[in-house]
Each structure stands twice: as structure tokens, then as C-alpha cells.
Amino acid sequence: MPQLDTIYGETSVFRFLILDAPTQVRPANFDQAALELPELTTSDMPVTIATTTRDIPRMYGTPTSANSGPTSWAKPAPGQGSWTVSLSGNVQPTEAQRAAMEALYAARGRYVWVERRMNADDTNEGGCALVTSTGKPIPADGVVTFTATLTGWGRHFPDTRQAV
Template sequence: MTNPAPDVMYGEQSLFRFLVLNAPTQIRPVSFDDDALELPELTTTDMPVTVATVARDTPNMYGTPTSGSNGPTSWAKPKPGQGSWTVSLSGNVQPTAPERAAMKALQEARGRYIWVERRPDQETVNEGGCALVTSTGKPIPADGPVTFSAGLTGYGKHFTDTSTAV
């Protein structure tokens, strides 16, 4: 049974879970499903994955093209290199005690490794992996809800399906 693709996908029911680790790992923790903390009141999350490029050929870049030419005569031919990924998230300060405890656990994990997974509610596959919590914040606007934010830097592989991280 397949569901038809929605016209517009919303993230309002997305699932974002994490588990603080004692050491970095490329294997999904066995206890993740039982012990992971959830952040249900996020307003945005982003998990961009980038691939660096390695250019073996050096293009002519010094100076400017001669008059009448159409630009450089040599162009780099980059090859894919090392990949990296990050996570940024923000949300409203959590309304219930268990949700606030999860928010505080993420804030207190700054400088530590976590296993993180996220997915939109209508999907069944989680993406993520091991990441270092590199920043946390608590923006306090004058006339809006108090929010929190965090930034993570991936450690090793980003898994498009974390069930394969075994």
C-alpha cells in the first residue's frame, strides 16, 4: 500500500530524537529506541549535507583575461572529496516538564556527542547519525515566545536511513 505524495509537506509533526553518548560512534545505539529524548516543539530543523571538492587541475586565475577573450582558457575539473553535515534547530521553550527536561539535556550536552535522528511524521525512515553539540542558545524576544536553539556538527557519516548504521 502506497500513500499518494502530498501536494505540500509540513513539518509540524516531525520527530526529532537524540541520545547523549559517552563516546562518538558510527553504530546506532542499541538502546536508542528506548532511551532517546524527543523534542516535539521545534519550529525549524535543518540537516544539510555537503561534499567538498578537490580540484586537481589548476585553473588560470591570476590576473584578468586578455582583451577580446571570452574569459578563462582553463577551468577546474573538481572531484568529490570529503563529506560533512551539520544540524541546526530551534523551537519554543517546552511546555511540559518532560519536554523541558529533554530541552535542558540537549543544552547541557554542549561539547558532547549525541546520536540524533529526525523525520517528517508521514515518513518511516529516520536520517541522522553521531554529532557533536557545538552551540546552544536561548533567544528571548521582547514580544514573542521564548525559544531555544542548538547547532550540531556531524561526526563521521550522515545516514539517510539510520537503520543501516549497524
């Protein structure tokens, strides 16, 4: 694995396949049919665990001053998980790369199977996601700035080989 200070966003591989319906199973044709986004400057795939607490926490006693705060604190428990994907890049795309960016742009409001990995890794992370926002890739002096955001639908797979 490369040194952390030498890893850049453009060394990641980001592929997607537009779906007819959401799924928690990796599409059988993903490796053959997936489109790849080129030279991403950044890609992030944070996973969040929500917390559940009591509707109204019990308060014991009264704070002794305005700055002392409550005397009882909520004890959150893990709840549902969620995940998102954000992408951006400044690229000079080939025709195939531009076609992939435009396909993702046109997929806003649709489900996609998405996978991301660093170039030096052999494990893809991802799953099914809804394309929630895209920026129209318009060149400025030959460079295209591309952005997209996806919201995970169901489970995030740290290794998409588990999505069977």
C-alpha cells in the same frame, strides 16, 4: 505521505541520545533512552560533498580582456562529505520537553546520536554529531524559543537502520 504544502516543521520527530564517545553504530538503547525535542518550527539536515581540485590549475594563454576571465577551468572531483543539523522552535514545553531541551543545551561540546523523521514517514535519518551551539531556552510570555546546531561526526545515514 502528506502533500508538500501541508508539511510543517512541528510534524517532525527529532530524538537524541547523549553519548560517552563518538560512534558510527546506532546505540542499542536508542529507542528506549532517547529524548525527544517538541514542536520544532524548523529542522534542517543538509549534507555537503566537498570538492577537490588541483592546487594550481594550469592556465593556457592570456585573457584577451579584463572581462574575459581564465581560458582554463578547474574540474572538481567529489571529496569528503559532511553534514550539519540546525533546529529552532517556539514552544510551550511540558516538564519532560523542557528537560529534553535543557539536556541538549547542557550537551554543548559533547557527542550525541541524533535521528529525525517526518511524522508520516517510517525512516529516520541522522547519525553521530557534535553539539556545536545551543540557545538557552528562556520563556517570553510562556513561549520558549529554542535553537541548536550540530555538526555530523562521520557518516550521515539517510536510514539509521543501516548504522549497524
